[in-house]
Amino acid sequence: MSWPDVSSSLPLQLLVGSSVLVAVIYTFRDAFYPRPLDFIPYNAEAKERILGDLPDIKAVGSVTNWLATQPAKHQSPLFQAFVAPFGKPWVVVADHHEAADICMHRLKEFDRARVTISVFGGIIPGSQLTLKSSDPQFRRNKELVKDLMTPSFLAEISAPEIYDKFARLLKLWECKAILAKGRPFGASRDIHHAALDIIVCVAFGLEPDQTQLVRALEALDADNESEINATGGPDDEFIFKEEPLAEELEAFTRMSDSVSMSIRSPSPRLFHFLYGHLSSVMRNAHRLATRLQQREIANGLERRRTGQAQRCAVDQILAREEAMAEKEGRKPDYYSQTITSELMTYLLGGHETTSSALRWGISYLSKDQRVQAHLREALDQAHPQARAEKRLPSLEEIIQARVPYLDAVVEEVLRHSRPLAMCMREAQTDTQILGAHIPKGTTVVFLANGPSVFTPRIQFDESRQSEWATSRREKHPVNDEIDIGAFSPERWLRVEKHEDGAEETVFDANLFPIQAFGLGPRACFGRRLAYREMKIFFTLITWKFEFLSLPEALAVPKEVFSLTRNPNEVYVKLRSRVY
Numbered sequence: 001m002s003w004p005d006v007s008s009s010l011p012l013q014l015l016v017g018s019s020v021l022v023a024v025i026y027t028f029r030d031a032f033y034p035r036p037l038d039f040i041p042y043n044a045e046a047k048e049r050i051l052g053d054l055p056d057i058k059a060v061g062s063v064t065n066w067l068a069t070q071p072a073k074h075q076s077p078l079f080q081a082f083v084a085p086f087g088k089p090w091v092v093v094a095d096h097h098e099a100a101d102i103c104m105h106r107l108k109e110f111d112r113a114r115v116t117i118s119v120f121g122g123i124i125p126g127s128q129l130t131l132k133s134s135d136p137q138f139r140r141n142k143e144l145v146k147d148l149m150t151p152s153f154l155a156e157i158s159a160p161e162i163y164d165k166f167a168r169l170l171k172l173w174e175c176k177a178i179l180a181k182g183r184p185f186g187a188s189r190d191i192h193h194a195a196l197d198i199i200v201c202v203a204f205g206l207e208p209d210q211t212q213l214v215r216a217l218e219a220l221d222a223d224n225e226s227e228i229n230a231t232g233g234p235d236d237e238f239i240f241k242e243e244p245l246a247e248e249l250e251a252f253t254r255m256s257d258s259v260s261m262s263i264r265s266p267s268p269r270l271f272h273f274l275y276g277h278l279s280s281v282m283r284n285a286h287r288l289a290t291r292l293q294q295r296e297i298a299n300g301l302e303r304r305r306t307g308q309a310q311r312c313a314v315d316q317i318l319a320r321e322e323a324m325a326e327k328e329g330r331k332p333d334y335y336s337q338t339i340t341s342e343l344m345t346y347l348l349g350g351h352e353t354t355s356s357a358l359r360w361g362i363s364y365l366s367k368d369q370r371v372q373a374h375l376r377e378a379l380d381q382a383h384p385q386a387r388a389e390k391r392l393p394s395l396e397e398i399i400q401a402r403v404p405y406l407d408a409v410v411e412e413v414l415r416h417s418r419p420l421a422m423c424m425r426e427a428q429t430d431t432q433i434l435g436a437h438i439p440k441g442t443t444v445v446f447l448a449n450g451p452s453v454f455t456p457r458i459q460f461d462e463s464r465q466s467e468w469a470t471s472r473r474e475k476h477p478v479n480d481e482i483d484i485g486a487f488s489p490e491r492w493l494r495v496e497k498h499e500d501g502a503e504e505t506v507f508d509a510n511l512f513p514i515q516a517f518g519l520g521p522r523a524c525f526g527r528r529l530a531y532r533e534m535k536i537f538f539t540l541i542t543w544k545f546e547f548l549s550l551p552e553a554l555a556v557p558k559e560v561f562s563l564t565r566n567p568n569e570v571y572v573k574l575r576s577r578v579y
Contacts (some may be wrong), residue, residue, distance in 0.1 A: 003219065009399060016105070018540070019308075021108075021192065023391035027260055031207070032047070032050050032086060033047065033049075033233055034046060034047050034049075034052045034082040034089060035088075035089075036080055036082075036089060036440065037080055037089060037091070037436075037437070037442070039436055039437070040078060040079060040080045040091060040436050041074035041076045041078070041079045041080070041173070041354075042079060042080045042081070042082070042089065043056070043070075043081075043082075044075075046082045046439070047082075050085060050086075050105075050439075051085055051438065052081075052082025052084075052085065052089075053066075053081050053082045053083060054082075054083065054085065057083070060092040060315060062446075062559070062561060063083065063422075064421040064422050064447060064449060064561075064565075065449070066446065067081060067092055067422070067450070068094075068447055068449045068450045068454070068455065070092065070094075071092075071094040071450060071451045071458045072451070072455070072458065075452065075458065076094075076458065077093065077094045077095040077098065077434065077452075077457075077458045077460055078092070078093060078094070078095075078433060078434045078436055079091075079092055079094070080092070080178070080287040081445075082558060083512070083539060084115075085266060086233060088441065088442060088443065089442075090422050090438075090443045090444070090445050091432060091433065091438060091442055091443070091444050092139070092337050092443075092444075092445045092446075092447065092450075093444060093445070093446055093451070093458075093459060094447060094450040095432075095434075095451065095452050095457070095458070095465070095469070096452040096453050096474050096513035096515065097447040097452070097465070097469035097470075097473045097513075098465060098466060098469045099431070099433060099515070099519060100472065100519050100520075101234045101466045101468045101469045101472075102425065102433070102444070102446075103423075103425065103518065103519035103520035103522065103523070104519060104520040104521075105429075105468060105520075107133060107521065108428065108429075108570055109427065109428055109429055109431045110425035110426065110427060110428065110431075110444060111133050111134065111425060111426060111428050111522075112129075112130075112131065112132045112133065112426065113130045113425055113426040113443050113444075114426060114443075115268075115423035115424055115426075115443055116130075116271040116424055117129075117130045117131075118262075118267075118268040119262050119263055119268045120259060120267065120274070121268075121269065121472055122258070122259075122262060122268065122271070122273065122275075122276060123255050123258060123259055123270020123272065123344065123348075124145060124337055124344045124345050124348070125339040125341060126141075126337045127141065127338075127341035127342055127344065127345040128141045128142065128145075128342065128345060128525065129349075130341075131344055133521070133522065134428075134457060136387045136394045137338075140174065140324070140338070141338060141342060143320065143324060144317060144320050144321065144324065144338065144342060145313075145320075145338070145342050145346065145525070146320075147316045147320060148313050148316060148317075148529075149525065149526070149528045149529065150345065151349075153313075153316060154528060154529065154532050157202060157310070157311065157312060157313070157316075157398060158202050158529055159395055159536070160395060161198055161201045161202045161530060162198050162202075162532065162533050162537075163214060163395040163398075163536055163540075164208075164534050165194050165197045165198045165201070165295075166194060166536060166537050166540050166541070167234070167392070168194070168197075168208075168211075168213040168214065168217070169190060169191070169194045169213060169541075170392075170541065170544050170545075171217060172190060172213060172216055172217050173187070173190065173574060174222075174544075174576065175217065175219070175220055176238075176240060176574075177545075177574040177575075177576065179220070179238070179240075180238035180574075181238075182234060182573070183232065183234055183235070183236060183237070183238040183573070184235070184236075184237055184238065184415075184550055184551070184554055184571045184572060184573040185237060185238045185239070185571065185572065186237065186239075186240070186569055186570070186571055187362060187570050187571060187572040188359055188567065188570045190216070190571070191243060191355060191358050191359050191362065192284070192307075192355045192359070193212040193213060193216065193245070193534070194212075194213055195351050195354050195355035195358060196212060196245075196249060196252070196253075196311075196351050196355070197212055197213055198350075198533065199311070199346070199347055199350040199354075200249065200252075200347065202312060202313055202350070202428045202529075203312060203313045203343060203346055203350075204292070204296040204299075204312055204313075204314055205296075205299075205300075205311040205312030205314070205315070205345055206296075208547070210246070212243070212246065212249060214244060215243050215246070216243045217317070219241070220240070221241070225333070229570075235551040235554075237554065237571065246287055248288050248289070248291070248292045250288075251284070251285040251286075251287075251288035251289045251292070252285075252289060252344075252347055252348070252351075253282060253528050254282065255282075255285050255286070255344070255348070255512060256348050256351070256352055256562070257291060257562065257563075258272070258275060258276075258282060258285075258562050259288070259348070259563050260561070260562035260563045262275075263561075263563075271347050279330065289344070290340070290347040293340050293343055293344075294335065295446035295458065296312075296313060296314050297318070297334055297335060298503075299314075299350050300312070300314040300315050301318065301334060302351075303315060303476070304318060312320065313343070313346060314343070317339060317342070317343070318332075318334060321333070321334060321336075321339065322499065341464055345525070346526070347526075348563070349524060349525060349526045350529055351528045352419070352531075352563045352564045353419040353420065353517070353524060353526070353530060353561075354419075354526075354529075354533050354534065355415055355532045355564075355565055355566075356417060356419040356564040356565060356566045356567075357413055357417045357419050357516075357530065357534060358482075358533075358534065358537055359557075359566065359567050359570045360413060360416065360417035360570075361409075361410075361413040361417065361534070361537075361538065362541070362570050362572060363549065363555075363556070363557055363567055363570050364412075364413060364416065364487055365538075365542070365547050366548070366549065366550055366571075366573070367489055367503060367549075367550075367556070367573065369549060371409065371488075371489060372542065372546075372547060373489065374405060374544070375405055375406065375409050375489075375491075375538070375542050376542050376546075378403050378404075378405035378406060379393075379403060379406065379539055379542060379543055382401045382403045382406075383397055383401060383543075384400070385397075385442055386543075387579060390579040391480065392540060392543060392544065393539060393540075395536070398535065398540075403539075404493055404505055404506055404507040405493070405507075405533070405536060406535060406539065407488060407492070407559075408489035408490065408491075408492035408493050408507055408533045409538060410531065410535055410538065411489070411492045411507075411514065412487060412488065412489040412491070412508060413538075414514065414516035414534075415453075415454070415512070415514045415516060415532070416487055416519075416567070417516070418448035418449055418454075418515070418516055418546065419516065419517075419564040420448060420515075420516065420517060420518060420524065420564065420565075421448050421449060421561070422445055422446060422448060423445075423448075423515070423518040423519070423523075424443055424444065424445050424446075425443075425444045425446075425448050425522075426441065426442065426443055426444065427439065427441060427442045427444060428440065434460070434464045434465065437465040446515060446518075446519070447515070448515040448516060449512075451514055451517055452478075452511045453485065453514065454485060455484060455485065456484060457478075466476065474561055476510050476511070478511075478512060478513065479491060479511060479512070480515075483493065489512060490513050491507070492507055492508060492511055492512060493505050493506070493507060493511075494508050495504060517530070543577070544576065544577060545572075545574045545575065545576060545577065546574070546575045547572055547573070547574065548573040548574070548575055550571055550572075550573055551579045552570040555571075558572055
């Protein structure tokens with residue numbers, strides 16, 4: 001072919017080539033855009049954006065807060081959201097009873113979500129959090145740590161450490177209140193460190209001089225604090241010098257922070273890989289955490305060799321590992337990834353959720369003087385001997401006492417603080433929710449701050465609801481007399497009439513929907529520990545101090561999201577009680 005012939009055919013070739021290129025670009029371009037599921041409400045404008053709903057979420061500042069606004073917008077308890085670019089939509093179930101049915105009864109249809117596995121897998125590979133219920137290893141992991149939430153372990157190992165650390169917190173605050181001379185001061189770090197001391201000591205049996213609260217109390221310097229706060233009025237914050245965390249404790253907080261950072265990453269798995277290998281801070285955190293775990297496992301083995309009594313979670317896990325190994329005909333593997341990952345899960349889960357709830361709880365009590373006074377009155381009535389002897393209630397007295405209003409305060413603090421703002425499951429097969437088709441692999445989300453839990457229930461065609469959810473709602477109707485958004489422990493109390501005609505006010509956890517720790521067998525493993533910790537905490541701090549009203553600038557903390565939902569800072573203005 002001569003050159004003129006080729007050049008004359010170029011326009012046609014260019015036209016064909018351009019058409020093919022445009023078709024390819026259009027095809028791939030279309031693949032980048034969200035693809036909604038049929039017959040489930042969604043935001044139409046999000047479908048036309050590669051980033052889906054992310055711009056709107058960013059404007060609100062929180063995924064869970066944005067998700068909580070959508071059911072009312074769509075007037076539907078079921079909707080889909082395009083949260084992950086280039087990924088499948090999330091399906092959000094905004095009805096508590098339907099969520100409970102899915103999490104508690106439809107276990108073969110819905111299991112641990114891949115999103116959850118990727119978020120935690122980079123820090124605690126092989127732990128319960130990263131395994132599906134159908135995985136045989138999941139059952140082995142549960143067997144390994146099941147003793148840690150038994151009544152005997154909680155009473156004999158966990159509770160004494162909880163009481164000891166909170167008693168030390170009271171001493172620290174008593175000293176700070178004297179130095180502050182009536183001015184408010186920040187309490188978040190102290191509570192956070194007390195919760196960290198508790199879980200580390202319960203896990204490893206550390207001595208008191210290894211804890212953060214002891215170091216903080218020893219570091220208080222009256223002259224230095226006075227110099228820092230030479231100026232300031234009675235409502236201005238009194239600033240205390242912060243005592244840095246011991247390096248091994250700091251390592252655990254670094255690892256917890258990395259989980260929260262991965263949540264905000266488009267690819268948590270890739271984030272963990274890069275951050276874990278490229279960040280010297282993260283590499284050092286892994287090294288220190290591993291050193292602590294290996295040292296304390298070795299200490300536990302020495303206690304077993306010398307016949308010492310069990311004193312911590314490590315001892316219990318090592319004993320369980322020996323029993324499982326004997327049953328399976330193998331040698332015990334005391335330093336296995338399973339053991340170290342479950343220990344890390346126990347530390348992270350047992351610290352972050354409780355620390356968050358305790359800090360929010362202090363804020364609620366300072367703001368609501370009525371609830372605080374009512375709680376103090378209930379505690380005084382429950383512990384007459386301690387009041388007569390002008391001392392703190394003992395651990396045994398706290399455990400044995402029945403204080404319905406204390407239980408109600410704890411439950412309401414958890415409902416409002418919602419440390420786990422949402423939980424996820426993944427459809428293991430093609431199925432249905434509220435009559436809508438849910439394809440296999442779909443991420444399903446349940447909100448702790450959504451309709452029927454924290455805002456009024458969305459009305460819909462009841463025939464679409466599962467039989468169990470319908471019967472459950474009819475059996476436990478919600479008390480509409482109390483504003484669903486108000487902080488009101490009374491919503492958890494009812495009057496019980498006895499055969500002799502006497503009436504008694506009792507706490508009833510079924511009176512109101514709550515999803516603070518998730519639902520069903522895959523709910524938060526450490527929730528029993530959290531309840532024990534919160535009851536001891538609110539008993540001691542309310543008994544010892546009055547939490548005075550704060551100036552407006554310090555009264556209402558802002559929420560920040562890390563591994564859990566936290567207040568950015570909580571302040572206290574304390575007055576010791578006079579008996």
